[in-house]
Amino acid sequence: MPAKPAGPTAPKALHIANEARRRIIEREWLQGQRIPDEADLAIEFGAARATVNKALQLLADEGLLERRRRAGTRVTINPARKATLTISIVREQVERAGMDYGHRVVAQRRSPAPAKIAKRLGLPQGTVLLHMRAIHYGNGRPFQLEDRWINLAAAPGLEKLDFWQLNANEWLVQNAPYLHAEIAFTAANADKREARLLQTQPGNALLIMQRTTWNELEPITTVRVACQPGYLLNAEGGYRPD
Amino acid sequence: MPAKPAGPTAPKALHIANEARRRIIEREWLQGQRIPDEADLAIEFGAARATVNKALQLLADEGLLERRRRAGTRVTINPARKATLTISIVREQVERAGMDYGHRVVAQRRSPAPAKIAKRLGLPQGTVLLHMRAIHYGNGRPFQLEDRWINLAAAPGLEKLDFWQLNANEWLVQNAPYLHAEIAFTAANADKREARLLQTQPGNALLIMQRTTWNELEPITTVRVACQPGYLLNAEGGYRPD
DNA sequence: TAGTGGTCTAGACCACCAC
DNA sequence: TGGTGGTCTAGACCACTAG
Known part of the structure; x- marks a missing residue:
């Protein structure tokens, strides 16, 4: 069965990004620590991996996450503040x-x-x-x-x-x-x-x-x-x- | 046949974005004018619509394009310069x-x-x-x-x-x-x-x-x-x- | 109301690099 | 060399709004 409804009106990728941001801010994910990989998060949030990818790339652009192939995704230690x-x-x-x-x-x-x-x-x-x-x-x-x-x-x-x-x-x-x-x-x-x-x-x-x-x-x-x-x-x- | 090879190493979305940027800068697409819709560009570039969408969103983030549902995508007239x-x-x-x-x-x-x-x-x-x-x-x-x-x-x-x-x-x-x-x-x-x-x-x-x-x-x-x-x-x- | 962008999915292949 | 992110595709449904 292809293509599930895209959520009511709340972009799912944004929801995931916001939730991830909350976890970082509230120290559930600690600075320098690895976070679960895209596949796991996709399962947790009931989303496709591409959607999780979009969300995490957003946070990486903000400087909150550092992502590297094979090494996984980590919370930035000294996030540069971007304006x-x-x-x-x-x-x-x-x-x-x-x-x-x-x-x-x-x-x-x-x-x-x-x-x-x-x-x-x-x-x-x-x-x-x-x-x-x-x-x-x-x-x-x-x-x-x-x-x-x-x-x-x-x-x-x-x-x-x-x-x-x-x-x-x-x-x-x-x-x-x-x-x-x-x-x-x-x-x-x-x-x-x-x-x-x-x-x-x-x-x-x-x-x-x-x-x-x-x-x-x-x-x-x-x-x-x-x-x-x-x-x-x-x-x-x-x-x-x- | 699902999933064609993702291109050698050159992100196709970036290529499309760069080409679109060139057309804007060289006035092939004029300020205020509508550009072809995503479906047409997808055909022209031999890409999926999602890929074209990604490229055009990039340019919209840069302020070069203004996109609205139904109304299509237009070249911004007075692009704000973002830094x-x-x-x-x-x-x-x-x-x-x-x-x-x-x-x-x-x-x-x-x-x-x-x-x-x-x-x-x-x-x-x-x-x-x-x-x-x-x-x-x-x-x-x-x-x-x-x-x-x-x-x-x-x-x-x-x-x-x-x-x-x-x-x-x-x-x-x-x-x-x-x-x-x-x-x-x-x-x-x-x-x-x-x-x-x-x-x-x-x-x-x-x-x-x-x-x-x-x-x-x-x-x-x-x-x-x-x-x-x-x-x-x-x-x-x-x-x-x- | 129909055309356009916005978003999601499932699957796939690839590049990179830590182990 | 295998796990992880990077990217693409084809298809789909939906939201918005111009005409």
Whole structure:
């Protein structure tokens, strides 16, 4: 008899994952210890092995389990805490906060890449890039400063656009999907220009987000975003609730 | 004839995912457009529908596709860029950087929760918590400052421990697994005490990481970590390479 | 109400590696 | 070399919702 009903509406794999998580948290399965193998758990939960596999892979992705062929599945001793940052386009961030969005281009010109930028992109120093700086506003107050370098070769069609009006951020998201990205965060003291543009004082601590993206062949763009003082970047961590 | 060989060693689902990603990136499948349904793709790739499903779910998790029953699968218009932060225990971070790890507890005492902390934990103001501050060192130089509040009720066995010697961070990771976590980043200017402890100047911009964790019943701990000036936090973004 | 994704099952073969 | 996880298949039923 093939295919039993897939459960009322509660994904069985999730149920198994949650139950396994409970056992780990309540120390029924101890750190470093082996847990029963997939076949046994399949019997216990009355599920197919594939379903148990899906559940355990979920926990392994979360870092709670370590799985190896032949060696079995063990509870991780020092689980790394994983968090997922969802970085949407600035406009959506601002609008989600219930503010009116605006943006203004401060500078835009072709310019040979400085050593630092060239290195970050992996391009020869002096390669001509499009350099632009813009301010994103929420309710008329500066929200983020954007300092972006764009590899013209990787963004066909971009030369013709008028970024004085268009939003480079959104154009790139929509027109130059990336394959690989590097993201880093740091803090910096606002310099005079940043302070002026953000309408704050020089020296104030700013959260800096630095992103570089590549397609399969070449770098697309690198951007340094300086957030307004006090900006709190939230990430989602932990596991989904039962 | 059941079960064909699972492919030489190349997971077929990954191959399909990569090919689909290529089609998106190279605009063969346009933003907002519907892509063929699972059954058709299964035929095209000579795979079972379950395999195609796995591949497309992967892309949906990455934010490249939006899938809805009956409506089909569409290419996301403004894909949110997702990044995964892997936050391991400080000692591992330091050691991975090739430095010697050390840590020193600066203060430790029971104390009623200040309003701000109580609110963050969702506990009544004045609840007695364990408050501790510690410095983590790399090669003898301050690496991170940790300011932690622990809910004693959620960490049984903790009262008896000697945190002047033990590493609270690691003890908690090993003994009080959390179910839910909130993580946030911001920047702050070092105050005098922070500057002294980090051996830097007051006013310097510090990257601040603020984490709070809960088990299924109650908050466990909240911690504010101040990183040394110039600290760069790397996240992993984008998609896995082909 | 019919088309699409979501999920499960039973069986199978394979890769890996601890023993 | 055998036990364990990794993956695939073919078939099935169900949930959701666009038309």
